Structures are given as structure tokens and as C-alpha cells.
Amino acid sequence: MDxxxxxxxxxxxxxxxxxxxxxxxxxxxxxxxxxxFLERTYLDKFETYYNxxxxxxxxxERIVDGYASVKVVVRTKEQINHPxxxxxSKSSKDNAWQIYDVLIEGISLVQNYRDQLSAILSQSxxxxxxxxxxxxxGKDTQ
Amino acid sequence: xxxxWLMLCWLALTSRAGAQQLTNTTADPLPPNxxxxxxEGSFFDPFATEKTTVAxxxxxxxxxxxxxxxxxxxxxxxxxxxxxxxxxxYNQVAPQPFRTSVRRFFVNVKYPIRVANNFLQGRIKGVGxxxxxxxxxxxxxxAGFFDPASKWNIxxxxxxxxQTLGYYGMPPIIYFDWPFxxxxxxxxxxxxxxxxxxxxxxxxxxxxxxxxxxxxxxxxATSLRLGEYESFKQAALDPYVAMRSAYFETQREFIEHRGxxxxxxxEP
Numbered sequence: 418m419d420x421x422x423x424x425x426x427x428x429x430x431x432x433x434x435x436x437x438x439x440x441x442x443x444x445x446x447x448x449x450x451x452x453x454f455l456e457r458t459y460l461d462k463f464e465t466y467y468n469x470x471x472x473x474x475x476x477x478e479r480i481v482d483g484y485a486s487v488k489v490v491v492r493t494k495e496q497i498n499h500p501x502x503x504x505x506s507k508s509s510k511d512n513a514w515q516i517y518d519v520l521i522e523g524i525s526l527v528q529n530y531r532d533q534l535s536a537i538l539s540q541s542x543x544x545x546x547x548x549x550x551x552x553x554x555g556k557d558t559q
Numbered sequence: 560x561x562x563x564w565l566m567l568c569w570l571a572l573t574s575r576a577g578a579q580q581l582t583n584t585t586a587d588p589l590p591p592n593x594x595x596x597x598x599e600g601s602f603f604d605p606f607a608t609e610k611t612t613v614a615x616x617x618x619x620x621x622x623x624x625x626x627x628x629x630x631x632x633x634x635x636x637x638x639x640x641x642x643x644x645x646x647x648x649y650n651q652v653a654p655q656p657f658r659t660s661v662r663r664f665f666v667n668v669k670y671p672i673r674v675a676n677n678f679l680q681g682r683i684k685g686v687g688x689x690x691x692x693x694x695x696x697x698x699x700x701x702a703g704f705f706d707p708a709s710k711w712n713i714x715x716x717x718x719x720x721x722q723t724l725g726y727y728g729m730p731p732i733i734y735f736d737w738p739f740x741x742x743x744x745x746x747x748x749x750x751x752x753x754x755x756x757x758x759x760x761x762x763x764x765x766x767x768x769x770x771x772x773x774x775x776x777x778x779x780a781t782s783l784r785l786g787e788y789e790s791f792k793q794a795a796l797d798p799y800v801a802m803r804s805a806y807f808e809t810q811r812e813f814i815e816h817r818g819x820x821x822x823x824x825x826e827p
Contacts, residue, residue, distance in 0.1 A: 430602045458794045481605045495783045496659050504606055518604065523812045524805045525607075532619065532804035533797045549796065 419460060423506065423515035424452035430517070431530040435538050443543065450550040457554065469493050476500075483507040485514060608815070619807045621734040630736045631799045637739065638788055646782040653782070660704040661779045666715075667696050667703025671757040676718035680726045685716035717813070721750025725814035734803055742806035 418424055428448040429436050436444065476488040487503045502520040507513070518527045537546055621627060649658075670693040677685035692708040692715065699707045709715070724746050725731075731744035743751065755761055760772040795801040 433602075479606075484605045486606045495655060497783065504604065522809070524808050528808065529801055529804050530796070533795060533800045536800040537797055553796070 418452060419456065420513075421516055422452070423508065423517050424448060424455075426506070426515075426517045427455070427527060428452055430527050431534055433531050433535055435534070435543065439543060446547065447543075447550075450547065450554065454550055454554055469495075471496070608812070619734060619803050620732070621803060623733060623735065627734060627736040627803075628799055630738050631802070633738045634736065634741060642778065642781055643785065646778050646785060649778055650782050650785070655783070658779055658782055662783060663696075663700075663706050664703040665776050665779070667693065667700070667706075668759055669754075669757075671759075672720070672754045673716060673718050675757055676720055676723045677716055679723045680718065682716065682718070685718065688713055689716050719750055720753030721747045721810065722814050723753075724750055725810070731807065731810065734806070736799075736803070742802055744806075744810070747810065 425448050428451045429444070431451065432447065439447070471492040471494050474490045474492070476490060478485055478487045480486075483506055485505045485507075487505070489501050489503075491499045491501055493499070500522055503516055504518040504520070505514040505516050508515050518525055520526065534546070537549070670689060674686055674689045674693075677683075677689060692713050695708040695711070695713065696703050696706055699705075729746050731746045733745055735743045735745070735748060737743055737748070740751065760769045763769045763772075791801070792798050
């Protein structure tokens with residue numbers, strides 16, 4: 418698992434209020450599946466999308482206590498600019514910065530998934546969600 | 560929307576050492592909305608601009624969800640069966656620089672919308688900047704096909720009627736996902752109606768011309784973004800909710816001037 422991301426914090430934040438309702442074992446399973454899903458969805462596609470990249474402009478960073486916000490603008494070959502913001506926090510363990518949220522064109526990844534998961538879990542059970550995640554992961558490996 | 564794959568660009572280009580080189584610039588005092596301990600589980604984000612204590616149902620009111628989900632499916636099919644094949648064919652015959660220029664043309668021609676709404680929101684400086692842009696791009700930029708104004712740092716001042724309505728306190732009310740038009744709200748639909756009144760081809764005599772321009776603009780814009788919708792779907796666990804959430808979020812940020820503004824403002 419890519420250590421630049423704080424997968425537990427991300428998964429926990431996306432699950433929102435449903436996190437506290439599950440046992441530690443279930444929480445661990447969710448973190449594992451969900452971060453697997455995120456990694457496959459975004460990071461593994463790198464080769465495909467790298468060819469589309471024109472440039473990345475670094476805009477600046479802001480640090481507040483143990484939190485940081487880094488802003489860049491990614492430009493594709495089609496000459497479209499995409500503002501991206503990374504939010505990081507300092508891990509208490511080894512003082513390393515880890516990403517806890519990514520915002521693309523102002524849309525927080527964590528908040529977006531939180532809204533999706535909240536809608537899914539209001540209709541179906543946690544087990545159903547686990548099943549959905551497994552199915553989605555299974556499909557992606559085909 | 561070209562979604563979240565972009566983060567991997569940064570990842571590949573910064574080594575671990577690079578990431579740890581975040582220098583200690585002067586620390587800002589914590590912004591006002593910083594305590595986001597929520598009923599949703601404690602999650603602290605000092606950069607968050609919205610209180611996360613608001614329940615999703617309030618943030619994204621959608622009492623017509625069943626109907627909207629049907630429209631979502633319709634739009635999905637329309638994309639794969641109509642828009643995408645047409646845009647792909649168009650890609651074959653029109654080179655990318657041409658299509659990019661066409662997009663700039665359409666952006667330039669919407670100057671009345673931006674100017675009027677900057678004015679309605681009391682952004683007089685924005686009115687001046689937009690006018691300067693329009694003059695420069697329409698002349699030096701050859702009818703708007705090029706954008707020398709941006710190169711000279713005369714930046715676009717995005718504004719539309721939806722933003723104006725929101726600026727004066729109108730809430731979105733409820734969510735709509737219109738066939739063809741896509742995600743919107745009561746306020747958003749009024750916004751589109753207002754903007755259409757300021758769009759030149761609304762007033763062109765000749766039904767075929769005025770009816771043809773908007774689809775052409777859509778095809779051209781899509782041709783530059785092929786693959787985004789597919790990526791978006793693949794990244795979503797519930798694409799309908801993902802789109803709705805993203806729509807409300809971008810609108811809210813646009814109105815509060817915190818977000819990046821409309822897509823157009825970042826397109827050269």
C-alpha cells in the first residue's frame with residue numbers, strides 16, 4: 418500500500434458516522450478493501466494517463482499546525498487546466514506527511530465518497546457494501 | 560469531469576523525499592470553520608470550508624430522486640449511444656488545435672453572461688476586466704479563437720446567473736438531473752434560463768442555425784474530454800450520488816468564490 422496516503426484515515430472519514438457502528442475487524446476489512454479500490458481506481462492507471470500530461474504547475478502550500486495544503490494545476494495535452502489540492506497531515510509515528518484528502522477542481526474526494534457511502538448504507542447493509550466493493554474489485558482485475 | 564486520476568501525476572513526480580521537504584512556511588492562524596468534529600465521526604480538517612455537521616440530505620436535497628435517477632440513466636445512454644460516437648467521429652476529422660480554438664470561441668462569445676452577472680453582483684472591476692478580455696480576444700485573438708488576454712494576465716472573471724441568484728441568497732432548493740442538460744437545481748435551471756437570454760444564438764433568425772449551435776458546442780467540448788465520464792463512472796460506487804454531490808459542491812464553491820470557478824476559467 419502506498420504510504421504517502423493515510424488509508425485508514427481516508428477510509429474512516431469516507432465511512433463517516435457508520436464507522437463507529439462496526440467492529441474493529443469489520444473496520445479493518447473495510448479499510449483494506451476500500452483502499453485497494455482507491456489504489457486500483459486511481460494509482461494503477463498511471464501508465465495510461467501519463468501520456469496525456471502536458472505539465473504541472475506548483476501554486477503553493479499552506480501549513481497550519483500539523484496539517485498542510487498543497488495546490489497545483491495539472492495541464493493536459495488538450496490544454497485544459499485542472500486545479501488539484503492535496504491535504505496532508507503529519508503522522509505522529511514517524512513525522513511523515515501523509516495525504517488525507519485530494520480535491521480535484523474543488524471537489525473533495527473524501528467528501529464525495531462520504532456522500533456516496535452514506536446513500537448506499539442508508540439503503541443497504543454494511544455487508545452489502547463489502548460485497549459491492551469486492552465485486553467492483555473483481556471486475557477491475559478482469 | 561476529469562476526476563481523480565490526476566493525483567497520480569503528482570505522486571509520480573514527487574519522490575518521498577520531495578514530499579517531506581514541505582518547508583515550514585509561516586503558519587496561518589486556524590481558519591474559522593476549522594473545528595469539524597462531527598456527528599459523522601470525528602474528522603478534523605483545518606482547510607475545510609464547509610461545516611460537515613450538515614447531514615447529506617440537507618446539503619443535497621433531492622426529493623425527486625427516483626425521477627432524477629431515471630433521467631441519469633437516460634443521459635448515460637445518450638452519452639454512449641449518441642454523444643460519444645459523434646464526438647469520436649468529429650475527433651477524426653478535426654485536429655485538436657482547431658477544436659481547442661473552437662472552444663475558446665464559444666467561451667469568448669459568452670462574454671455578455673459574464674459581464675452582466677459580474678455587474679449584478681457588484682463586481683465592477685470584473686466588468687472592466689471582462690470587457691478588456693473581450694476586446695483583446697475578439698480582435699488580436701481573431702474573433703475569440705485565441706486567448707492572448709490570458710497570456711497578458713487579463714484573467715477571466717467567471718460569473719453566471721445561477722451564481723448571481725446564489726449570491727443574493729437563493730438556495731438551490733432541490734436537485735434536478737435534466738435529460739440532455741445534466742445536473743441542475745431549481746436555482747440552476749433559472750440560472751440557465753437567464754444565461755440563455757444573453758446568449759447570442761438565442762436571437763438568430765433561422766431555426767436550424769440556432770438549434771444547431773448548442774449541440775455543436777457540446778460535441779466540440781466533449782471531444783476534448785473523451786474518457787472523463789467513463790473514468791468518473793468507474794471511480795464511483797454510486798455514480799448518481801457522486802454526480803449530485805459534486806454538482807452541489809462546485810456550485811456552492813463557485814457562489815462563495817472559494818472554488819476554482821467554472822471549468823472555462825481554467826481553459827486557455
